[in-house]
Amino acid sequence: MKKQNLSQVGKSVVKVDGRELVTGKAKFSGDFKFPELLHGYACRSKIAAGYIKNIDISQALKIPGVVDVILPKDIPGNNLIGVLPPHDQPILADKEIRYAGESYCIAIATSVKAAKAGAKAVKTAIDPITPILTIDEALAKSARKIHPNGNITISKNLIKGDCEKAFAEADIVLEDTFETSNQEHAYMETEVVCAEPFGDGRVTVHASCQSPFHIRGHIAANLNVPASKVKVVQAYTGGSFGGKDDAATEIGSLAAIAAVKHGKPVMISHEREESIVGSTIRHASRIHYRIAAKKDGTITGKEIKILLDGGAYAAESPFVVMKALIHSAGPYKIDNVKVESTAIYTNKTYCGAFRGFGVPQVTFASESMMDELAKELKMDPLELRRKNALKPGELNATSQIFEESVGIIETIDKVIEINKSYQLPAKEPERYLYGTGFASMYQGISNGAEGIDVVGASVQAMQDGSALVSIGLTELGQGSRTVFAQIAAEVLGLTMDKVIVKHVDTDSVHDSGPTVASRSTTVGGMAVFKAAGEVKKSLLKMAALMFKTEENNIVLKDNFAQLVFDEKAKIPLKDVCVATYWTGFPLMNLSFSKAPEANYDHDNTQGNIYIAYNYGTHMMSIRIDKLTGAVKVLKHVAVHDAGKVVNPKAFEGQVEGASLTGLGLAHLEKIQYKDGVIINPNLSDYAVPTIKDRIPSETISVETYNPTGPYGVKGIGEPPVSGAASSFANAVANATGIRFKKLPITRQDILKAIKK
Amino acid sequence: MLIEFICNGKKINIDVPADMRVLDLIRDGLGLTGTKCGCSKGECGACTILVDGLPECSCLLLAPKLQGREITTIEALERPGGKLHPIQEAFLEEGAVQCGFCTPGMILSTKALLDVNPSPSVAEIEEGLSGNICRCTGYTKIVKAVQSSALKLQGAEI
Numbered sequence: 001m002k003k004q005n006l007s008q009v010g011k012s013v014v015k016v017d018g019r020e021l022v023t024g025k026a027k028f029s030g031d032f033k034f035p036e037l038l039h040g041y042a043c044r045s046k047i048a049a050g051y052i053k054n055i056d057i058s059q060a061l062k063i064p065g066v067v068d069v070i071l072p073k074d075i076p077g078n079n080l081i082g083v084l085p086p087h088d089q090p091i092l093a094d095k096e097i098r099y100a101g102e103s104y105c106i107a108i109a110t111s112v113k114a115a116k117a118g119a120k121a122v123k124t125a126i127d128p129i130t131p132i133l134t135i136d137e138a139l140a141k142s143a144r145k146i147h148p149n150g151n152i153t154i155s156k157n158l159i160k161g162d163c164e165k166a167f168a169e170a171d172i173v174l175e176d177t178f179e180t181s182n183q184e185h186a187y188m189e190t191e192v193v194c195a196e197p198f199g200d201g202r203v204t205v206h207a208s209c210q211s212p213f214h215i216r217g218h219i220a221a222n223l224n225v226p227a228s229k230v231k232v233v234q235a236y237t238g239g240s241f242g243g244k245d246d247a248a249t250e251i252g253s254l255a256a257i258a259a260v261k262h263g264k265p266v267m268i269s270h271e272r273e274e275s276i277v278g279s280t281i282r283h284a285s286r287i288h289y290r291i292a293a294k295k296d297g298t299i300t301g302k303e304i305k306i307l308l309d310g311g312a313y314a315a316e317s318p319f320v321v322m323k324a325l326i327h328s329a330g331p332y333k334i335d336n337v338k339v340e341s342t343a344i345y346t347n348k349t350y351c352g353a354f355r356g357f358g359v360p361q362v363t364f365a366s367e368s369m370m371d372e373l374a375k376e377l378k379m380d381p382l383e384l385r386r387k388n389a390l391k392p393g394e395l396n397a398t399s400q401i402f403e404e405s406v407g408i409i410e411t412i413d414k415v416i417e418i419n420k421s422y423q424l425p426a427k428e429p430e431r432y433l434y435g436t437g438f439a440s441m442y443q444g445i446s447n448g449a450e451g452i453d454v455v456g457a458s459v460q461a462m463q464d465g466s467a468l469v470s471i472g473l474t475e476l477g478q479g480s481r482t483v484f485a486q487i488a489a490e491v492l493g494l495t496m497d498k499v500i501v502k503h504v505d506t507d508s509v510h511d512s513g514p515t516v517a518s519r520s521t522t523v524g525g526m527a528v529f530k531a532a533g534e535v536k537k538s539l540l541k542m543a544a545l546m547f548k549t550e551e552n553n554i555v556l557k558d559n560f561a562q563l564v565f566d567e568k569a570k571i572p573l574k575d576v577c578v579a580t581y582w583t584g585f586p587l588m589n590l591s592f593s594k595a596p597e598a599n600y601d602h603d604n605t606q607g608n609i610y611i612a613y614n615y616g617t618h619m620m621s622i623r624i625d626k627l628t629g630a631v632k633v634l635k636h637v638a639v640h641d642a643g644k645v646v647n648p649k650a651f652e653g654q655v656e657g658a659s660l661t662g663l664g665l666a667h668l669e670k671i672q673y674k675d676g677v678i679i680n681p682n683l684s685d686y687a688v689p690t691i692k693d694r695i696p697s698e699t700i701s702v703e704t705y706n707p708t709g710p711y712g713v714k715g716i717g718e719p720p721v722s723g724a725a726s727s728f729a730n731a732v733a734n735a736t737g738i739r740f741k742k743l744p745i746t747r748q749d750i751l752k753a754i755k756k
Numbered sequence: 757m758l759i760e761f762i763c764n765g766k767k768i769n770i771d772v773p774a775d776m777r778v779l780d781l782i783r784d785g786l787g788l789t790g791t792k793c794g795c796s797k798g799e800c801g802a803c804t805i806l807v808d809g810l811p812e813c814s815c816l817l818l819a820p821k822l823q824g825r826e827i828t829t830i831e832a833l834e835r836p837g838g839k840l841h842p843i844q845e846a847f848l849e850e851g852a853v854q855c856g857f858c859t860p861g862m863i864l865s866t867k868a869l870l871d872v873n874p875s876p877s878v879a880e881i882e883e884g885l886s887g888n889i890c891r892c893t894g895y896t897k898i899v900k901a902v903q904s905s906a907l908k909l910q911g912a913e914i
Binding site for chain 2 (some may be wrong): 012014015017018019020021022023024025026027028030031033185186187188189190236237238239241271272476477478479649650652653656657658659660661682683684688689690691692694695696697
């Protein structure tokens with residue numbers, strides 16, 4: 001890592017919005033008060049598939065307080081959600097029900113209670129049809145088509161080298177099939193929006209959301225007005241993890257339609273059950289994995305077939321398919337790779353983005369196979385990983401080469417070192433089983449193959465010596481506002497208290513694309529860095545005039561412009577800002593950061609996809625109670641190469657939080673269906689980890705310098721999910737001697753298996 | 757029905773429907789929106805308030821039950837002049853806040869715990885906060901914040 005002399009970047013600082021949050025003053029969407037507020041409550045299908053024959057709203061309209069029931073025909077625009085082609089998802093189901101929980105009309109009333117009563121009074125006739133509930137049912141030759149084009153949402157291939165030859169010539173070939181279950185985001189704040197109509201024909205939507213500009217476009221399309229007629233204001237958002245795109249679009253559009261129709265503000269706030277059944281969840285998967293290797297442990301080929309159960313609609317399946325495809329071979333140098341990644345429609349809740357975005361599923365399969373190969377070769381699992389790990393300058397699975405910032409070997413070495421000095425306890429061996437598991441992973445940073453990646457950000461120096469940063473990427477709890485403030489403070493020589501990062505509203509910040517793909521710090525940070533750099537030029541020019549010297553004799557530091565050779569000679573930056581303004585030098589700049597576009601062969605997915613990768617290796621040691629199957633995590637080490645870390649405390653927070661979500665995926669959380677209906681849509685039957693389930697994560701960063709991010713940064717939001725989930729699975733295998741091939745590996749599963 | 761209770765040190769006389777939840781009374785009736793609704797079933801703890809010093813899910817409590825009692829919401833913790841309560845300071849400093857939606861409930865459960873047990877063990881912290889779900893942090897920093905709060909409060913008393 002290159003030495004950098006930094007005063008804000010790299011320092012643990014408190015969240016810039018933390019004070020509002022700990023005092024309860026932060027306004028989330030449901031906290032706003034509006035006069036004459038109306039509320040919406042949707043009617044949802046109780047069955048998984050059927051044809052809507054009739055919807056009778058007459059009784060509903062008689063309920064006191066009910067002012068309207070909005071039906072598909074009342075939607076002025078296209079009645080569509082889908083962020084991506086094939087644009088197959090209606091906001092309100094029109095003729096066909098494709099999953100249990102799908103909404104087909106929404107009651108609007110003067111209170112939540114009345115809206116609920118109204119929704120309940122709607123009489124609906126739905127002719128049930130046999131739902132298609134599994135991948136196999138969907139792919140059966142005689143299967144009913146869930147959508148006109150069939151039951152395959154999308155399928156993509158990755159082909160590198162000659163897999164056939166690699167497998168023919170291999171010393172060892174292993175193969176197996178792995179499965180993962182759906183996972184619910186379970187952010188603590190459900191989806192909430194409030195639309196407010198204005199006299200000028202515009203509508204403002206306050207939303208708990210992740211990507212306000214996406215939502216704006218969809219709301220406008222459903223209102224059948226240009227996007228400029230809609231303003232989306234992101235309220236404080238109580239977690240998202242990928243989940244507040246599609247659902248926020250759905251209810252944002254419905255609230256806006258009702259608000260415009262009635263000339264009154266309309267709030268729609270999902271109940272917990274609606275948040276689970278009626279918004280995206282993580283794709284369930286089935287992955288067939290073949291691996292070819294030489295006796296010395298060199299992996300020569302991987303052949304992988306990924307099937308993602310995406311539920312009733314495409315949503316973000318096309319992108320998740322790509323991400324799974326690209327990452328399935330793992331952070332290794334493998335000359336021959338052949339992957340097919342396919343998303344399937346079934347009559348279940350639709351799947352979309354969830355922290356990790358297809359990578360946790362494929363990493364579980366990949367890293368389970370790595371351990372099986374190590375066992376077969378009688379090799380140390382970490383040595384096997386190290387032997388095959390990517391080095392700078394080598395081709396990854398898409399044949400992309402990074403000359404710098406490929407830190408996978410550093411992460412493995414760190415884990416080797418820690419593992420050497422760690423002794424698994426051996427207490428009460430008659431009662432407990434002990435084991436340690438490892439997993440290596442990587443995750444692309446930036447939109448990459450999923451779209452053009454541009455961020456617009458502006459920085460304005462104000463005459464009181466502070467700076468105002470605006471950017472269209474959203475704070476969801478991950479701490480991005482703080483990171484942007486740190487970068488602006490670093491460039492302009494300000495202390496953190498002098499930087500304000502605006503809340504996002506689509507009227508006052510620039511479109512910055514979606515807040516996804518662990519891209520905020522890298523691509524967003526670069527835009528802030530550039531804009532602040534331009535403002536800095538004005539300040540230096542002014543300070544040079546004031547000091548009667550050259551610009552390169554001046555540094556901006558601790559809220560002062562000071563002479564390089566005499567620290568005592570300094571002018572407060574606020575005075576420099578005032579003078580800059582009166583002299584007519586610009587105090588504000590809008591800059592763009594555009595990631596180099598993905599450039600690859602679309603048939604074989606070969607070429608340059610992402611601007612960087614985060615690399616990681618996790619180690620997890622566990623103790624299993626043979627009597628109950630209960631697992632206790634004794635040690636968890638998460639080593640990541642996330643480039644330069646901007647805010648170490650927040651970095652740890654990201655790793656700790658994502659790792660526990662990974663443990664949830666691997667051990668605790670399971671969406672349960674009966675006849676296509678989710679039977680555990682609440683937080684007691686669906687086991688989100690509590691404080692008693694937390695794991696003792698130790699976060700270690702091996703910093704490499706990433707040239708595509710400011711100060712060498714990359715990103716950390718998503719990667720630890722895969723590392724924690726996969727190292728857990730390997731720890732269970734190590735402790736029990738049994739390879740579990742399906743996530744979650746619950747306590748009951750373990751107990752059942754060890755009793756055999 | 758007319759009820760009288762104390763909210764954050766202030767006497768409240770208010771006419772409420774018999775079936776009104778305390779959560780709705782404080783958020784809509786009193787305008788104290790720091791208390792959050794996460795599930796309406798007592799499963800997540802986001803709506804935790806203190807009733808006579810003990811943590812309760814305000815979504816499970818009906819307003820008439822407040823008659824003659826004293827409640828504390830997150831709004832009461834910040835001290836006059838904008839000084840944060842030591843627990844709030846600790847949550848902020850330890851990075852125990854990410855999205856912040858669970859935070860008011862988490863802080864009040866912490867207060868209830870530390871009021872009766874000024875230096876809790878890790879197991880006692882786990883027990884005291886087991887009714888509050890956080891999806892962001894992984895809880896490690898929350899445990900640290902509770903420990904740090906305990907030290908701050910002990911220091912403040914000396």
